[in-house]
Amino acid sequence: MLTVLLTSPRVAPGLLTWDAWSALRAASRVLAGSGEHPQIPALTAAGVIPEVILPSGPSDTQDLAAFLAAAAADVSVVWLAPPGEGADYALLRALPAQTPVLNSAHDLPGAHLLDLVSIMDTLRVSCPWDREQTHSSLLRYLLEEAYEAAETIEDGDLGALREEIGDVMFQAFFHARIASERSSGDGGFTIDDVADTLAAKLVRRHPHVFGSVSVSSAADVNANWEEIKKAERAQKTASGGGQAVPSALDGVPFGQPALSLAAQLLRRAERAGFSSSVSDAAGDGSSSAEELGDELMRVVARAQAAGIDPETELRAVARRYAERVRDWERSRQ
DSSP states (O other): OEEEEEOOTTSOTTOOOHHHHHHHHHOSEEEESOTTOTHHHHHHHTTOOOEEOTTTSOOSHHHHHHHHHHHTSSSOEEEEOOSSTTTTHHHHHHSOTTOOEEESOOOOTTTTHHHHHHHHHHHHHHOHHHHHOOHHHHHHHHHHHHHHHHHHHHHTOHHHHHHHHHHHHHHHHHHHHHHTTSOGGGTOOOHHHHHHHHHHHHHHTOHHHHSSOOOSSHHHHHHHHHHHHHHHHHHHHHHTTOOOOOOTTTTOOTTSOHHHHHHHHHHHHHHHTOOOHHHHTTTTSOSOHHHHHHHHHHHHHHHHHTTOOHHHHHHHHHHHHHHHHHHHHHHTO
16 A cells, blocks of 8 residues: 655754554555755654665656555555645556555644745845845835835735735845844844744733733723833833933834834824824814815925925924923823
8 A cells, every 4th residue: 555645844843743653663664755855864764765766766657656566566655745735646646546645744833934934035136136135125025014014914915915015025034134144243133033032022912811910991902002012111221221201202113114213103102192283173072084185285285386395394393392202201100
């Protein structure tokens, strides 16, 4: 009897299911098409010695199917399929439909990210364009891909979101690959360092999920989140030896578009208890979203008519507003 054993390149060699090991140990012959099959060293160490039949063996799929069928006519044979997606599908079609197929181990969720690590390593070494890139040269693409993903969400094109999120993810892998070429003392890090940092942050900022904190609403979650971030900012200031007063605005990315920057500054300042003429000018809040959007468009049109770049001017105002907030925070110390 012939059994085809499928293996995953994302699972360490030798980490096989009980059914897979049972089939291998019970087989009269274990055959492989290449001496480079990653499972061979692990199987050999366990006392299961595969026989390599190619390249001197059958020359095409039909010949290989006939060879394996003949080899398994009177004894049990396990064929080690080449690892990877689509491995030996042509062979499986050429074999009898009742041929048993075993998955040696199943990928865990997220295991396919290992493919991206391998592909990114190859691109960085083998592609002339990818070799030349730096964090700075890739910055425009990081922003563009994020905007494209945002556009698919705004358009409701959730089918396209899969690809656009992948493009954003590629930028993260690219930056991590570049960073891995530096020493840790020079600010270097790997994609695993990125994952570890993110995992620790998510656990730390969700004590109501991973700890003993109790919450009753999303508002409670937001309140806890802000307090945790405030403590993190204070700790960063202390560990850095800085004397700056921790600010509710710490961590706000001033490189973001001016309108989103202004909105984030206002939210942070309001949560900190800061009031200003800017927020007071919002009126009684009776305007509809559409009316406010029209008003924003009119302001942009007025700026353009006056030869003023609204993005630049709003960014300048946002920075002045941020300094007023920090002055207020310093005065309260």
